Amino acid sequence: MPHLLLTGASGYIGSHTAYCLLKNTNYHLLIVDDLSTGFKENIAYLQECFGERVSFVQSNINDISKMRPLLLHYQFEAVIHFAASLIVGESVLKPLEYYTNNTLNTTNLIALCVEYGITKFIFSSTAAVYGEPDMALIPIDENAPLLPINPYGASKMMSERVLADTAKAIQNFNYVALRYFNVAGASMENTTEILSQSKGLGQRSKNATHLIKVACECACGKRESMSIFGTDYPTKDGTCIRDYIHIDDLASAHLEALHYLQSTNTSNIFNVGYSKGYSVKEVIDIVKQVSGVDFKVIESARREGDPIELSAKNDKILSLTQWKPQYDDLRLIVKSAYDWECSLK
Structure with a gap:
């Protein structure tokens, strides 16, 4: 019975991705979410559609005492990490909250994956890592300079760096970071x-x-x-x-990112938009x-x-x-x- 861990998947992007995964694979999903910005209705709908293939634990991922037993019990094949704070203006007013929730908590989750032998990690990143790009670089590719102009973008950029350094240091640990554009x-x-x-x-x-x-x-x-x-x-x-991308197309990008990790065992970063x-x-x-x-x-x-x-x-x-x-x-x-x-x- 293969399992995936989805963090923060009671929210907008995570719930649609969960639906896509459940519809197109045989995985069982464990969703961990503190519901601070998510919705019980999304979890209820997923469970109504897919029954026992959807399990839910209400917790913040920073609660290591709750996370350890879950990772030990389920032996997840991969983690898809959505849980984050994402309001740009709020990040400017509350930078410490954003660096704690987005970077520190992600780092701790990555460390748990390494500890429990989870080798595939899909990260919910953002076009905000690019900041205000030179117009000559539009449409922007993944090699453009990362120059975030707010704590939200910077916190995601830092998490990408943690993933990259971990993948270099830990044999068989690989990740895909998906840089979302405007989802609707x-x-x-x-x-x-x-x-x-x-x-x-x-x-x-x-x-x-x-x-x-x-x-x-x-x-x-x-x-x-x-x-x-x-x-x-x-x-x-x-x-x-x-650049506006339909939510279902973004959700399917996570499914293909998982297939990419399974078939290549290689880390990568992808923009997800329509160009x-x-x-x-x-x-x-x-x-x-x-x-x-x-x-x-x-x-x-x-x-x-x-x-x-x-x-x-x-x-x-x-x-x-x-x-x-x-x-x-x-x-x-x-x-x-x-x-x-x-x-x-």
Whole structure:
């Protein structure tokens, strides 16, 4: 009975990845999550769909006294590590919390893997490790300089370094770090019936900051308005450009990362995006078109640290793994996000 350990998988990305793994493999999953930012509803839905193949332990991964018995008992084939703090602005105000939760806790988890002979580790990283890249480097590849401009990005960069150094020092320990770009949308497995029962998987974030989520909240009448932060950037319409990837495509990248580790026993780092970007105004316009709602948008001043453009060069993951994105369509991404948002009570 092969097992995988997923940390932080009651959240948005982790729960979709868990669904993908359960649907496409025979693994049993143990999810460890303290529910500080995750949701019991996601765990309940996974258990409803896949029964005893999903186990859950409510704990922070920094509780070594709880983690040791789990690693000893289950003898996990691999660890997929999502548990982290991820709000950029909050990281600036609370840097010590971010370095503790994102870097120190990850380091301790890696140490436990080494201690218990777990040799495969998949790490949830971020495009924030690149900081504000030179426009000449866009779309950006994995060899670009790592110049994070906030504690969130820096904490993830440090964790990548810990993984790289561990892989060099410990024979047979290998990892894949997936650098996410802008993740959006809801599970394409959701049906009208599932949504009508307030079930399924999507972005449940409290106090959302992601553009598509915020715009869909406006379209569903949950917000009176939203802001565009900066309309004077050197882009076609003056607003920032980002690479938006559908959550199901990001989830499948974790499955292919696992296959990559199993087949190559080699460590690597992959960008996960579509290698093209859309402006803030373009995204908002599509949300308005899909929803049929002309919600209020306020033009505000720039936010410090927002790169002009950030999109992923994805040649590496496409060439070295079997990853094949299926939902590279911004309108489809928005439609799934909007339907999901309207279903949330």
